[in-house]
Amino acid sequence: MANKNTICLWYDGAALEAATFYAATFPDSAVTAVHHAPGDYPSGKQGDILTVEFTVLGIPCLGLNGGPMFSHSEAFSFQVATDNQAETDRLWHTIIDNGGQASACGWCKDKWGLSWQITPRALTAAITHPDKAAARRAFDAMMTMTRIDIALIEAALKG
Incomplete structure:
Protein backbone atom coordinates (compact mmCIF):
# COMPACT_ATOMS: atom_id res chain seq x y z
CA MET A 1 0.00 0.00 0.00
CA ALA A 2 1.85 3.09 -1.26
CA ASN A 3 -0.83 5.74 -0.74
CA LYS A 4 -0.44 8.29 2.05
CA ASN A 5 -4.20 8.20 2.72
CA THR A 6 -6.49 5.23 2.12
CA ILE A 7 -10.13 4.80 3.12
CA CYS A 8 -10.47 1.75 5.38
CA LEU A 9 -13.87 0.07 5.29
CA TRP A 10 -14.82 -2.55 7.90
CA TYR A 11 -16.56 -5.75 6.81
CA ASP A 12 -17.73 -8.87 8.58
CA GLY A 13 -15.85 -11.31 6.36
CA ALA A 14 -17.08 -9.93 3.03
CA ALA A 15 -14.30 -7.50 2.05
CA LEU A 16 -13.31 -9.43 -1.08
CA GLU A 17 -16.93 -9.91 -2.19
CA ALA A 18 -17.65 -6.20 -1.71
CA ALA A 19 -14.45 -5.06 -3.43
CA THR A 20 -15.12 -7.38 -6.37
CA PHE A 21 -18.66 -5.98 -6.68
CA TYR A 22 -17.38 -2.37 -6.63
CA ALA A 23 -14.72 -3.18 -9.23
CA ALA A 24 -17.37 -4.66 -11.55
CA THR A 25 -19.82 -1.79 -10.97
CA PHE A 26 -17.80 1.43 -11.10
CA PRO A 27 -15.32 2.63 -13.75
CA ASP A 28 -11.70 3.16 -12.67
CA SER A 29 -12.17 0.54 -9.95
CA ALA A 30 -10.24 -2.66 -9.29
CA VAL A 31 -9.21 -5.18 -6.68
CA THR A 32 -5.44 -4.73 -6.40
CA ALA A 33 -4.36 -7.09 -3.60
CA VAL A 34 -5.69 -9.68 -1.17
CA HIS A 35 -3.83 -10.28 2.09
CA HIS A 36 -4.27 -13.24 4.39
CA ALA A 37 -3.92 -13.13 8.17
CA PRO A 38 -0.48 -14.23 9.34
CA GLY A 39 -2.02 -15.48 12.59
CA GLU A 53 -6.78 -3.45 -1.33
CA PHE A 54 -9.02 -1.94 -4.00
CA THR A 55 -9.96 1.29 -5.72
CA VAL A 56 -13.42 2.75 -6.23
CA LEU A 57 -13.55 5.40 -8.96
CA GLY A 58 -9.80 5.88 -8.51
CA ILE A 59 -10.04 6.27 -4.71
CA PRO A 60 -7.75 3.89 -2.80
CA CYS A 61 -9.57 1.74 -0.26
CA LEU A 62 -8.77 -1.08 2.11
CA GLY A 63 -11.41 -3.59 3.09
CA LEU A 64 -10.78 -5.02 6.56
CA ASN A 65 -12.51 -8.23 7.60
CA GLY A 66 -12.76 -7.10 11.20
CA GLY A 67 -15.85 -9.04 12.27
CA PRO A 68 -19.35 -8.15 13.41
CA GLU A 87 -25.58 6.20 -15.81
CA THR A 88 -27.63 7.23 -12.77
CA ASP A 89 -30.11 4.41 -13.34
CA ARG A 90 -27.43 1.80 -14.05
CA LEU A 91 -25.50 2.50 -10.85
CA TRP A 92 -28.61 2.90 -8.70
CA HIS A 93 -30.18 -0.33 -9.93
CA THR A 94 -26.92 -2.29 -9.76
CA ILE A 95 -26.62 -1.44 -6.07
CA ILE A 96 -30.32 -1.89 -5.26
CA ASP A 97 -30.83 -5.03 -7.34
CA LEU A 114 -22.26 0.99 2.83
CA SER A 115 -24.05 4.17 1.75
CA TRP A 116 -23.83 5.61 -1.76
CA GLN A 117 -25.11 8.91 -3.11
CA ILE A 118 -25.80 8.50 -6.83
CA THR A 119 -25.86 12.19 -7.72
CA PRO A 120 -26.38 13.48 -11.25
CA ARG A 121 -24.24 16.52 -12.05
CA ALA A 122 -27.48 18.13 -13.25
CA LEU A 123 -28.84 17.91 -9.70
CA THR A 124 -25.77 19.57 -8.20
CA ALA A 125 -25.96 22.35 -10.80
CA ALA A 126 -29.68 22.83 -10.18
CA ILE A 127 -29.56 23.09 -6.38
CA THR A 128 -26.61 25.50 -6.57
CA HIS A 129 -28.16 27.60 -9.34
CA PRO A 130 -27.68 31.38 -8.88
CA ALA A 135 -32.60 26.25 -6.90
CA ARG A 136 -35.29 25.91 -4.23
CA ARG A 137 -37.74 24.35 -6.70
CA ALA A 138 -35.10 21.83 -7.78
CA PHE A 139 -34.24 21.11 -4.15
CA ASP A 140 -37.88 20.61 -3.23
CA ALA A 141 -38.29 18.22 -6.18
CA MET A 142 -35.21 16.26 -5.07
CA MET A 143 -36.63 15.91 -1.57
CA THR A 144 -39.54 13.84 -2.95
CA MET A 145 -37.30 11.36 -4.80
CA THR A 146 -35.46 8.17 -4.00
CA ARG A 147 -33.54 7.65 -7.28
CA ILE A 148 -32.91 11.06 -8.86
CA ASP A 149 -34.89 11.80 -12.03
CA ILE A 150 -32.96 14.40 -14.03
CA ALA A 151 -35.94 15.37 -16.22
CA LEU A 152 -38.02 16.21 -13.14
CA ILE A 153 -35.13 18.19 -11.63
CA GLU A 154 -34.72 20.16 -14.85
CA ALA A 155 -38.48 20.78 -15.08
CA ALA A 156 -38.53 22.07 -11.50
CA LEU A 157 -35.54 24.30 -12.21
CA LYS A 158 -37.40 25.90 -15.13
CA GLY A 159 -40.54 26.34 -13.06
Missing part, protein backbone atom coordinates in the same frame (compact mmCIF):
# COMPACT_ATOMS: atom_id res chain seq x y z
CA ASP A 40 -5.31 -15.95 14.41
CA TYR A 41 -7.25 -12.81 15.34
CA PRO A 42 -10.52 -12.14 17.22
CA SER A 43 -12.75 -12.61 14.14
CA GLY A 44 -10.70 -15.08 12.14
CA LYS A 45 -7.98 -17.61 11.79
CA GLN A 46 -4.53 -17.67 10.26
CA GLY A 47 -4.87 -17.80 6.49
CA ASP A 48 -8.30 -16.10 6.34
CA ILE A 49 -8.60 -13.04 4.12
CA LEU A 50 -7.76 -10.17 6.45
CA THR A 51 -7.55 -7.18 4.11
CA VAL A 52 -8.33 -6.39 0.49
CA MET A 69 -18.43 -5.52 16.05
CA PHE A 70 -18.92 -2.50 13.79
CA SER A 71 -21.24 -1.73 10.88
CA HIS A 72 -21.43 0.99 8.27
CA SER A 73 -23.64 4.03 8.79
CA GLU A 74 -24.85 6.98 6.74
CA ALA A 75 -22.17 9.07 8.46
CA PHE A 76 -19.88 7.85 5.65
CA SER A 77 -20.86 7.53 2.01
CA PHE A 78 -19.41 7.56 -1.45
CA GLN A 79 -20.93 10.34 -3.55
CA VAL A 80 -20.82 9.36 -7.22
CA ALA A 81 -21.35 12.15 -9.77
CA THR A 82 -23.19 10.83 -12.82
CA ASP A 83 -23.36 12.44 -16.24
CA ASN A 84 -26.82 11.37 -17.41
CA GLN A 85 -29.95 9.43 -16.49
CA ALA A 86 -28.70 6.18 -18.00
CA ASN A 98 -27.87 -6.79 -5.72
CA GLY A 99 -29.21 -6.84 -2.19
CA GLY A 100 -29.11 -3.08 -1.57
CA GLN A 101 -31.72 -0.74 -0.22
CA ALA A 102 -33.15 2.50 -1.58
CA SER A 103 -33.21 5.60 0.58
CA ALA A 104 -34.03 9.25 -0.12
CA CYS A 105 -32.57 11.95 -2.37
CA GLY A 106 -30.32 9.69 -4.41
CA TRP A 107 -28.97 7.74 -1.43
CA CYS A 108 -28.90 3.98 -1.27
CA LYS A 109 -27.09 1.26 0.64
CA ASP A 110 -25.33 -1.74 -0.80
CA LYS A 111 -25.88 -5.21 0.65
CA TRP A 112 -22.99 -4.68 3.09
CA GLY A 113 -24.60 -1.50 4.50
CA ASP A 131 -31.45 31.91 -9.18
CA LYS A 132 -32.36 31.03 -5.57
CA ALA A 133 -36.05 30.42 -6.38
CA ALA A 134 -35.12 28.00 -9.16
Whole structure:
Protein backbone atom coordinates (compact mmCIF):
# COMPACT_ATOMS: atom_id res chain seq x y z
CA MET A 1 0.00 0.00 0.00
CA ALA A 2 1.85 3.09 -1.26
CA ASN A 3 -0.83 5.74 -0.74
CA LYS A 4 -0.44 8.29 2.05
CA ASN A 5 -4.20 8.20 2.72
CA THR A 6 -6.49 5.23 2.12
CA ILE A 7 -10.13 4.80 3.12
CA CYS A 8 -10.47 1.75 5.38
CA LEU A 9 -13.87 0.07 5.29
CA TRP A 10 -14.82 -2.55 7.90
CA TYR A 11 -16.56 -5.75 6.81
CA ASP A 12 -17.73 -8.87 8.58
CA GLY A 13 -15.85 -11.31 6.36
CA ALA A 14 -17.08 -9.93 3.03
CA ALA A 15 -14.30 -7.50 2.05
CA LEU A 16 -13.31 -9.43 -1.08
CA GLU A 17 -16.93 -9.91 -2.19
CA ALA A 18 -17.65 -6.20 -1.71
CA ALA A 19 -14.45 -5.06 -3.43
CA THR A 20 -15.12 -7.38 -6.37
CA PHE A 21 -18.66 -5.98 -6.68
CA TYR A 22 -17.38 -2.37 -6.63
CA ALA A 23 -14.72 -3.18 -9.23
CA ALA A 24 -17.37 -4.66 -11.55
CA THR A 25 -19.82 -1.79 -10.97
CA PHE A 26 -17.80 1.43 -11.10
CA PRO A 27 -15.32 2.63 -13.75
CA ASP A 28 -11.70 3.16 -12.67
CA SER A 29 -12.17 0.54 -9.95
CA ALA A 30 -10.24 -2.66 -9.29
CA VAL A 31 -9.21 -5.18 -6.68
CA THR A 32 -5.44 -4.73 -6.40
CA ALA A 33 -4.36 -7.09 -3.60
CA VAL A 34 -5.69 -9.68 -1.17
CA HIS A 35 -3.83 -10.28 2.09
CA HIS A 36 -4.27 -13.24 4.39
CA ALA A 37 -3.92 -13.13 8.17
CA PRO A 38 -0.48 -14.23 9.34
CA GLY A 39 -2.02 -15.48 12.59
CA ASP A 40 -5.31 -15.95 14.41
CA TYR A 41 -7.25 -12.81 15.34
CA PRO A 42 -10.52 -12.14 17.22
CA SER A 43 -12.75 -12.61 14.14
CA GLY A 44 -10.70 -15.08 12.14
CA LYS A 45 -7.98 -17.61 11.79
CA GLN A 46 -4.53 -17.67 10.26
CA GLY A 47 -4.87 -17.80 6.49
CA ASP A 48 -8.30 -16.10 6.34
CA ILE A 49 -8.60 -13.04 4.12
CA LEU A 50 -7.76 -10.17 6.45
CA THR A 51 -7.55 -7.18 4.11
CA VAL A 52 -8.33 -6.39 0.49
CA GLU A 53 -6.78 -3.45 -1.33
CA PHE A 54 -9.02 -1.94 -4.00
CA THR A 55 -9.96 1.29 -5.72
CA VAL A 56 -13.42 2.75 -6.23
CA LEU A 57 -13.55 5.40 -8.96
CA GLY A 58 -9.80 5.88 -8.51
CA ILE A 59 -10.04 6.27 -4.71
CA PRO A 60 -7.75 3.89 -2.80
CA CYS A 61 -9.57 1.74 -0.26
CA LEU A 62 -8.77 -1.08 2.11
CA GLY A 63 -11.41 -3.59 3.09
CA LEU A 64 -10.78 -5.02 6.56
CA ASN A 65 -12.51 -8.23 7.60
CA GLY A 66 -12.76 -7.10 11.20
CA GLY A 67 -15.85 -9.04 12.27
CA PRO A 68 -19.35 -8.15 13.41
CA MET A 69 -18.43 -5.52 16.05
CA PHE A 70 -18.92 -2.50 13.79
CA SER A 71 -21.24 -1.73 10.88
CA HIS A 72 -21.43 0.99 8.27
CA SER A 73 -23.64 4.03 8.79
CA GLU A 74 -24.85 6.98 6.74
CA ALA A 75 -22.17 9.07 8.46
CA PHE A 76 -19.88 7.85 5.65
CA SER A 77 -20.86 7.53 2.01
CA PHE A 78 -19.41 7.56 -1.45
CA GLN A 79 -20.93 10.34 -3.55
CA VAL A 80 -20.82 9.36 -7.22
CA ALA A 81 -21.35 12.15 -9.77
CA THR A 82 -23.19 10.83 -12.82
CA ASP A 83 -23.36 12.44 -16.24
CA ASN A 84 -26.82 11.37 -17.41
CA GLN A 85 -29.95 9.43 -16.49
CA ALA A 86 -28.70 6.18 -18.00
CA GLU A 87 -25.58 6.20 -15.81
CA THR A 88 -27.63 7.23 -12.77
CA ASP A 89 -30.11 4.41 -13.34
CA ARG A 90 -27.43 1.80 -14.05
CA LEU A 91 -25.50 2.50 -10.85
CA TRP A 92 -28.61 2.90 -8.70
CA HIS A 93 -30.18 -0.33 -9.93
CA THR A 94 -26.92 -2.29 -9.76
CA ILE A 95 -26.62 -1.44 -6.07
CA ILE A 96 -30.32 -1.89 -5.26
CA ASP A 97 -30.83 -5.03 -7.34
CA ASN A 98 -27.87 -6.79 -5.72
CA GLY A 99 -29.21 -6.84 -2.19
CA GLY A 100 -29.11 -3.08 -1.57
CA GLN A 101 -31.72 -0.74 -0.22
CA ALA A 102 -33.15 2.50 -1.58
CA SER A 103 -33.21 5.60 0.58
CA ALA A 104 -34.03 9.25 -0.12
CA CYS A 105 -32.57 11.95 -2.37
CA GLY A 106 -30.32 9.69 -4.41
CA TRP A 107 -28.97 7.74 -1.43
CA CYS A 108 -28.90 3.98 -1.27
CA LYS A 109 -27.09 1.26 0.64
CA ASP A 110 -25.33 -1.74 -0.80
CA LYS A 111 -25.88 -5.21 0.65
CA TRP A 112 -22.99 -4.68 3.09
CA GLY A 113 -24.60 -1.50 4.50
CA LEU A 114 -22.26 0.99 2.83
CA SER A 115 -24.05 4.17 1.75
CA TRP A 116 -23.83 5.61 -1.76
CA GLN A 117 -25.11 8.91 -3.11
CA ILE A 118 -25.80 8.50 -6.83
CA THR A 119 -25.86 12.19 -7.72
CA PRO A 120 -26.38 13.48 -11.25
CA ARG A 121 -24.24 16.52 -12.05
CA ALA A 122 -27.48 18.13 -13.25
CA LEU A 123 -28.84 17.91 -9.70
CA THR A 124 -25.77 19.57 -8.20
CA ALA A 125 -25.96 22.35 -10.80
CA ALA A 126 -29.68 22.83 -10.18
CA ILE A 127 -29.56 23.09 -6.38
CA THR A 128 -26.61 25.50 -6.57
CA HIS A 129 -28.16 27.60 -9.34
CA PRO A 130 -27.68 31.38 -8.88
CA ASP A 131 -31.45 31.91 -9.18
CA LYS A 132 -32.36 31.03 -5.57
CA ALA A 133 -36.05 30.42 -6.38
CA ALA A 134 -35.12 28.00 -9.16
CA ALA A 135 -32.60 26.25 -6.90
CA ARG A 136 -35.29 25.91 -4.23
CA ARG A 137 -37.74 24.35 -6.70
CA ALA A 138 -35.10 21.83 -7.78
CA PHE A 139 -34.24 21.11 -4.15
CA ASP A 140 -37.88 20.61 -3.23
CA ALA A 141 -38.29 18.22 -6.18
CA MET A 142 -35.21 16.26 -5.07
CA MET A 143 -36.63 15.91 -1.57
CA THR A 144 -39.54 13.84 -2.95
CA MET A 145 -37.30 11.36 -4.80
CA THR A 146 -35.46 8.17 -4.00
CA ARG A 147 -33.54 7.65 -7.28
CA ILE A 148 -32.91 11.06 -8.86
CA ASP A 149 -34.89 11.80 -12.03
CA ILE A 150 -32.96 14.40 -14.03
CA ALA A 151 -35.94 15.37 -16.22
CA LEU A 152 -38.02 16.21 -13.14
CA ILE A 153 -35.13 18.19 -11.63
CA GLU A 154 -34.72 20.16 -14.85
CA ALA A 155 -38.48 20.78 -15.08
CA ALA A 156 -38.53 22.07 -11.50
CA LEU A 157 -35.54 24.30 -12.21
CA LYS A 158 -37.40 25.90 -15.13
CA GLY A 159 -40.54 26.34 -13.06
